[in-house]
Amino acid sequence: MSLYRVLFSLLIITSLLAGPAIGDEPTAKKDGERTEKEVIDKKESPKHDSKEHQRKNNESKKDDKQHKHGDQKKDKQKASAPKKPSKDAAKEEESKREAKPKKEVKPAPQKEEQKKDEKPKPSQDDAKDKAEKKDAGDPPKEDAPKKEMKPEPKKEEPTPAKTPAPEPKIEAGKPKQMESKLEPKAEEKHEQIPAPKEAPKPEPKPVPPPVAKPDPKKLAATDLSQVDEDFALQGEYYGKLRLPGGILETTGIQVIARGDGNFVGRQLRGGLPGNGWRNGQLIDLSGKRDGETLVLSQGNYQVLVRGGKAIVVNSAGDTLGILTKVQRRSELLGLKPSSKATVLFDGTSTDKFIDAKVNEKGELQIGTVTKDPVQDFRLHIEFRLPYMPYALGQARSNSGLYIQERYEVQILDSFGLPGEFNECGSLYRTKSPDINMCFPPLAWQTYDVYFTAARFDNEGNKISPARITVQHNGILVQDNYLIPNKTGAGKPEGADARPIKLQDHGNPVVFRNVWIEYLGGPVVTNQAETIVTPEKN
Template identity: 35%
Template sequence: MKKIDPWGRARRPAEPLACGSAGRLALPPPTSVPVRFPTHDFAGKVCRHWHHCLTFFLLLLVLSPRSFSAEPASDPALTALAQKAAGESSPAARAKARGEFISALRSPELSIDARLHHAWTAVLLAETDDERRAILKIAAAIPDARARMLVAAFRDYPYLRKDYASADKALAQLLAPGAATTDAKGKRIPPREIFGPNPFDTPALFDKWEHDGFSGRWADKDGLLAVEVVLYPQNNYKARVLRRGDTPLPLVGFAQPDGSLLLLGPGERISDGRNWIVSARLPADGRSAFSIQLNTYGTSLPLALDRAPLGKVFPEKRPADAVVLLDATTGLRHFRQANGSDARWLELPGGVIEIDPVAGSIFSRREFGDARIYLEFRHALNPGSLGARRGNSGVYVMNTYEVQLVDSFGEEPDEVSEGAVYHIAIPAAYAVGAPLEWQSMEIEFRAPRFDAAGNKTAGARMTVWQNGIKIHDDIEVPNPTAASAATGRKLKDKQPPQPLMLQNHGNRVQFRNIWVAPLPGS
């Protein structure tokens, strides 16, 4: 089941899954010295209880001037109201500010750019279905094709399906009144030809290989705390504070006139009602570290945070008997298009290939059954799209069983997030790197078994590591993967051997260092 709000709250799986959800997010074990709490009473109490007592978050990241994209128009009064809605410690005060903020989005004085920018802020702030319905109606009245992605942000909310369908239809009529959806032969006309380039219908046009300066994962050396910052459409940001063993705490980001990013969000209150503030500052002369402090009654306990990418690669793992499908010497000669012609993806320096969004998926010329598969990949940073329109691809083992590749950095694992066996198994651990980071996926695959008559006697099995973290442990894959779990259950497994397929799903994803080796003991 896809997430139904930007924070993954209120997820309601439609049916049981083969692999349970990971539950609370836990940070990877620290690689440096363990946490040592101060011995004096006050500081010791803070360090032992800080994760239960955050009432209000203030994170200020100061960066050198940004060149990633032009600042969208914003209204100062609306921005101030949105910051109040994000950071008030009182739930009632936040709800009041959200209502005022969403109502103000209807003002005829707002430019299209400002309305889009603040409407995306509202998506991050909204906590009720009534608030989301109001945002949907506002989005459906924005005469700009970029609003298609904004409306589509609500397509997977279970209780808003009718509202989404109505808004989608209204926006289509607004953008292309009376436009035909099929040609003279009854063939469906692609939406991109009706609405033109936009983040929903042509997401690859918004994929970028340059960093925005803010997004990514930051952590202290002892693993006590991490902050993940995610770029959202129209220069909005969301983030979450991760505390070992506790539920992530959400934040909303606001780009500041001085080039900094302000992150705000309500936290938690301890029994004595004290207010705690967390602040962070990234020096203007570098983008490698910032400090974070717990402040109360004038006392500070600093924690140094550094960039802490989860993306890890292991080129040294390639065994001598591996079949190399891609490295710095091969180009695309070991892959083909579906019709058998030469693969037509882009070849880049260093043995890197990149999806050409109009070239289709590619298949290995060699075929495999039981196998150990390794590949490295990275997603572009997409500042306009969201969800399945962001970094989407997939690795199809035996051209049948998809291990999902999609930019789900900063999201709780689900059955369609990165590393999922699509609609079958949720990753058992969070191991997703940020966009632009090179990541690795290693799969130990045991093909399904068949008797002499062609009847399946045992299902396929997989163990999967992403970035060195085990996310599936010898799980059964009972049937092929498909666009839905129900459709997959109707499909029949293929007999080995079959090719490895790399999916083209309309985004620019890059790959390198792909090899397949015999499965030990097979």
């Protein structure tokens, strides 16, 4: 026994002196140790029969193979498993290994892996401990060093197909530098370079502030684009009505807008002013518009106005007749000047007026006077009144033709009114027109005036009053009337000649086709002399 022990110790010493080779597996060491033991056992027990010795030898070889196979699989699991296996999992793995057919695994690849890893050589004491543990068949403990359990990520060499393309390394803490490399345009200085000077562009005209909507109660429409819904119903209607007994009688109806759908009207027996009606019988009406229909009434007597027609219905509900809307025109509208006339305004020049203003339509505006004074004359003038439905009385399209700046022939929207001494065609506050011939607003109207100035003696005493004849829309409304004195705010009477004034009363009245014939005439000294006036039309 002592000889065997000496030999065993010598083997151990020589193995320790030689040192464990890098990459040798513990299984190889176990195989060497077991072969030495078998030699010693053979020498110690030569008397054993060959069968028993062969059986034991076979069992030892099987155990060695199992140990080798188990140890190799354990090492592979340690290298591939990123986490520590639990004890139960280790036992299950061992049972699976025993059940599977055992194959011999060559230790050469593990040696190469160990060489690649370049792990430090284990010491002799560590080798002895590992050998004793594996001989005893103990399972691997959980607290094994991490270096043996988890392989470094560098061990796994990616295949060429899965190797990603190399990406540029970005140094930590320098994101701004990387951005400047990826986007060099951000650092370009083209924007800082001033652009070449261009020719100065004209500054845009300032946009005027939005014009506030006019107060409807101050409406003063000068053309059809500015009117309201009531304007279409306003106007003159003409026709015949059936009276009791079947008699047909000519009738006219004037419809006047008062704003907000309110209307007044009057039914004229015999026709319209200057065309059948001569201040005769009339029926006053009033009503309100409902959509496109206007109902004017007096008690149960009604007039339904819509679509350019006026349907007259009596108190019994019987329809008496249907009148049609008409737009009358003065017979003297557009009258051309005579050979002896002087054109004061034809839309091309204002040389005959002082401080005259003309609108965009070539119409003469209010607030001007003629340059030349007048004595006896014949004057033709055309005017147009604005549509002012809310205005009443003297605020409704007011102006005036001031002769010698002393005598005013009133200009006013008096359509449908009785024709008072301050209405259209009157000698203002002096004499009413013989008939109210005023047309609806926005219709052109005419004044034809024949005037003879007052006569004064050498001492300045008036010996003959001024005389006037006025045709309004071709109908005589002032017939050789002797004017007793100045009218309204006119200048005092005198022997001196003065101009004609177109009064500015704040309403947009306009004029056109103005011409005059100067008739002259000396100062009258004998009251027996008479002034010739134009014939009546």
